[in-house]
Amino acid sequence: MRVFSICTKSECLRRNNLSKLTIQYLSPLIAALNSEKKEITMTHFVCLSPHFPPNFKTFWLRLKEANVQVLGISDSPWEELGPELQTLLTEYYRVEDMHNLSQLEAACQHFIKRYGKIDRLESHNEYWLETEAHLRTVFDIPGPRAENIRDIKSKERMKVLYRQGGIAVAEGAKVCTEKECRDFIQKTGYPVVVKPDIGVGAARTWKLSSEEDLRQFIPFCDGTAYLIEEFIEGELYSFDGLTDSQGKILFSASQYFNHGIMEIVNKDLDLYHMVLREIPAELEALGQKVVRTFGIRERFFHFEFFHRPDGRWVALEVNIRPPGGLSMDLFNYANDMDLYKGYAEMILTGALHQTPSRNYFAAYIGRKHRQNYQLSHDEIMQKFSKEIIHHQNMAKIFYPVMGYGGYLVKSPDQQRIHELVREIHALKEA
Numbered sequence: 001m002r003v004f005s006i007c008t009k010s011e012c013l014r015r016n017n018l019s020k021l022t023i024q025y026l027s028p029l030i031a032a033l034n035s036e037k038k039e040i041t042m043t044h045f046v047c048l049s050p051h052f053p054p055n056f057k058t059f060w061l062r063l064k065e066a067n068v069q070v071l072g073i074s075d076s077p078w079e080e081l082g083p084e085l086q087t088l089l090t091e092y093y094r095v096e097d098m099h100n101l102s103q104l105e106a107a108c109q110h111f112i113k114r115y116g117k118i119d120r121l122e123s124h125n126e127y128w129l130e131t132e133a134h135l136r137t138v139f140d141i142p143g144p145r146a147e148n149i150r151d152i153k154s155k156e157r158m159k160v161l162y163r164q165g166g167i168a169v170a171e172g173a174k175v176c177t178e179k180e181c182r183d184f185i186q187k188t189g190y191p192v193v194v195k196p197d198i199g200v201g202a203a204r205t206w207k208l209s210s211e212e213d214l215r216q217f218i219p220f221c222d223g224t225a226y227l228i229e230e231f232i233e234g235e236l237y238s239f240d241g242l243t244d245s246q247g248k249i250l251f252s253a254s255q256y257f258n259h260g261i262m263e264i265v266n267k268d269l270d271l272y273h274m275v276l277r278e279i280p281a282e283l284e285a286l287g288q289k290v291v292r293t294f295g296i297r298e299r300f301f302h303f304e305f306f307h308r309p310d311g312r313w314v315a316l317e318v319n320i321r322p323p324g325g326l327s328m329d330l331f332n333y334a335n336d337m338d339l340y341k342g343y344a345e346m347i348l349t350g351a352l353h354q355t356p357s358r359n360y361f362a363a364y365i366g367r368k369h370r371q372n373y374q375l376s377h378d379e380i381m382q383k384f385s386k387e388i389i390h391h392q393n394m395a396k397i398f399y400p401v402m403g404y405g406g407y408l409v410k411s412p413d414q415q416r417i418h419e420l421v422r423e424i425h426a427l428k429e430a
Contacts, residue, residue, distance in 0.1 A: 042348055044115050046071045046108065048123035048132065049098065050089065051081050054395070055329060056124055056322075057088075058340040064088040066344045069115060073107045074098065090115075101134060108139050120347060124300065124322050129153060143298070144320065151294065152320050153198050155227040165293030167286060167315050172229030178218050184228050185214070191231040193262070196224065205262045207231065232314050234306035236260050239279070239287030240323050240331070242339070242346060245298045249291060250352040251342060253331050254279040255323070258421075265400045268370065272421050273327070274363035275334040277414075286313055294318055298347065302327075325402055326364050326390075333389055333410050334362035361417045362410040365424045366394075366403030374426040380407065384420055387411050 045063055050056075050072040060070045061084075069090040075098045078086070086092070093110060095103040112118060121132055121141045133149040135141065144152070151157045156174040163169065171188060174197055175181050185192055185208075194217060195205040206217050236259070241252035257273045264271050279287075283305060290296075290303050302323040304316040322328050331339050335356035342352050367373060381388060390408040409420050 042068060042119040044069050044071060044111065044117065044119050046073060046111060046118050046121040048104075048121070048128050049074045049076075049125060050092075050123075051076060051085055052125070053324070055326060057085055059124060059343060060085070061088050062338070062341045062344040065341075066348055068344070068348070071111050071115070071118075073104060098128075098131070101131070104131065104135060105138060108135055112139065126319060126321055126324075129321070152318060155195070155197050155317065156225075158318055161293055162290075162315050165289055167289060167293065168312065169315050170229040170232050172227055175226050175228050176221065176223055178221060181214065181218070181221060181228055188230045192228055193231050194221075194226045194228045195262075197227045198225070205265075207262065207266070232306045232308065234308040234314065236316075237280070237283060237305050237307055238323060239283055239290070239303045239305065240301065240327065241287070241291075242300050242342065242352070243291060243296050243298060244346055244350055247291060247295065247297045249288065250346060251331075251339065251356060252279060252284065252287065253334070253356075254283055255327065255330075261401055268368065268400075270368060270371065270425050271366045271402055271406075272363055272425070273325075273330075274361055274414075274417055275327075275330045277334070277358050277361055277412075280307075282313055283307075286315070290315065290318060294320075296320055300343070325398070326392075326406070326408060329390065329408060330362040330364060333408065334358070334360045360410040360412055361414050362389075362408065363417050363421065364402070364406050364408055365421055366401075366406035367424065368399070368403040372428045373424075374428050375423060380424055383423075384409065387416065387420060 045068050047060055047070060050060055050070075051074065063070050070088060072085075072089045072092045073095065074092075075095050078092060078094060081092065091111070091114075093107040095107060097103060108118060118139055118141050120143065121135055122143070123132060129144075130146075130149055130153060133144050133146045136143045137146040151161055156172075159169050159172055173180070173184050175184060175194075181194070191207055191209040193205065193207055204220065206213070208214050208217055236257040238255045238257070239252065240255065242250050244250055254276045255273050256276060257271070259269050259271065263269060286305065287303055291301065299320050300322040302319040302321065306314045306316060308314060328339055331337075335358055337354045337356055342354055345351065345353050375383070381391070387409040388407050389410055391405065393405040394402050407424060409417065411417055
């Protein structure tokens with residue numbers, strides 16, 4: 001059985017009938033980083049699922065522009081990658097099943113035989129963290145290995161490390177049975193939140209406020225490990241950034257979210273999140289402590305915190321990847337920089353050769369199909385043309401959180417962002 005297909009640059013030219021001149025037009029090659037910067041030693045970068053999410057293709061483009069050979073692995077047909085990605089990949093290895101580790105190992109072995117040692121392997125995607133760690137372990141590739149990824153994937157382990165680092169967290173415990181759920185609720189009372197100990201996003205996350213809620217949840221607690229924790233009232237913020245190989249933070253930012261992801265999904269609410277011009281001082285100090293506690297090196301990170309009404313900060317989750325959605329683009333617009341290029345700079349030179357301006361607040365404002373909004377899309381684009389920097393429809397997988405589409409806006413004035421959110425989300429009277 002044929003389990004893979006391989007596409008090289010020459011095959012790309014043949015399949016797409018593209019000339020070398022067209023290739024140069026679609027993806028212009030630039031000189032490697034300046035001669036005064038550290039000499040480039042990396043040449044081979046493997047990216048898993050290089051087409052998803054769509055905006056992350058820019059990571060691979062910036063590496064290509066820095067003369068890195070970008071090698072892709074996925075189970076998607078070559079034709080579905082699109083001409084831009086087809087052009088920038090040195091080679092593409094298609095497997096039948098991205099969950100089949102043997103097929104992924106065969107892909108890496110092929111690349112090693114053809115090009116030599118793999119210098120880095122990433123997807124920048126939460127879903128593939130364990131897969132990446134396995135492949136790095138097997139092929140001795142720098143980055144998180146299989147033996148230490150559990151501290152990032154298990155929410156229970158996160159709490160253990162948080163406490164060891166002196167960072168406040170919600171009271172919680174791992175549960176697998178109805179009795180364990182009831183024992184915890186007996187101590188804390190309602191409401192509580194339950195979510196898979198290992199899981200991505202808000203999938204299978206419940207807020208239990210009563211005995212009836214608990215009875216509805218129990219059938220799902222069938223031996224699956226869940227984390228149950230006290231419900232925390234507060235505003236949701238993130239501390240995001242990029243570290244170098246020594247764990248030094250090269251870039252950091254903070255985002256405010258109007259609702260938690262669980263609320264947005266379960267109540268079908270509209271989302272907006274905003275990059276702040278200044279990081280709250282206490283949040284920045286906590287974020288720096290989390291980087292040290294979890295030993296995050298040469299990676300993007302995304303930490304979530306609740307800011308309680310009494311002023312205290314409570315840590316939620318650690319993610320060792322870029323924040324989702326269009327957050328990377330918001331960081332760029334808010335700071336007049338290119339963090340996609342910044343990632344290439346970091347892994348190639350050990351430094352970030354850009355300085356964030358912090359000139360703007362930048363926000364994503366999403367809308368959902370079910371809502372009867374006051375303003376049409378055309379009215380929004382005309383009325384807020386000065387502030388809107390980008391608009392796009394979202395992939396269907398993102399609908400429950402981000403809506404069918406959204407607007408990226410920026411302004412030096414935070415109050416102006418709030419005005420845009422109110423008007424774009426405003427509903428017609430019934």
